[in-house]
Amino acid sequence: MSNPLEILKDNWLQAKSLKDASANFCSLATVSSAGEVSVRTLVLREVTDDSVVIFINNTSPKWQQLHDSKSFELLVFWPQLMQQYRVRGEAGEVPVDLMREQWARKPYDAKIIDLYYSECQPQSSVVVSRERLVSDINALKQQYPRDSDIAFPEIAKGIAIKANYVEVWHNSATDRLHERNLYRLSNGEWQQRTLVP
Secondary structure, three states, X not given: OOOHHHHHHHHHHHHHHOOOOOOOEEEEEEEOOOOOEEEEEEEEEEEOOOEEEEEEEOOOHHHHHHXXXXXXXXXXXXXXXXXXXXXXXEEEEOOHHHHHHHHHOOOHHHHHHHHHHHHOOOXXXXXXXXXXXXXXXXXXXXXXXXXXHOOOOOOEEEEEEEEEEEEEEEOOOOOOOOEEXXXXXXXXXXXXXXXXX
């Protein structure tokens, strides 16, 4: 049976080659301990034979929600291909040494934001004003003027979603009979089922 993550990876590379504006993004839906659902857009970092990788930080609500409820779903949609993936599974941390390597390749401004989370305020917390945020960011840039000045923050985490459920949707613009296939991992083998669109 085909591995849907191999299909996802091939489509991801195709979307990037077509310069799809959504190619490098995905949406993550999580559930809080109070049962509130949250969805946000993240960067899709990597697709392997068994996992989809995203980066977050442990000051963010989504980190806590992933650990508290374990209920989540990742959505990828590429308009250029009219292809969508829904992914569920087990969320595990990416090893710290790999995170350090990945973080070293982050752009300077992205590192400054990570630094802000650890030294100023956690992600999604309330700030006095946009002006205060910009002022604090500029102060960090003065304190750390070079990329090499910024040490890897322990709050930076990678999450590998080891997939056990993947739904693949492909648009059919002519007759609206979209192609939908559901893949479930059972005893190490992917089982595929066709769904009514």
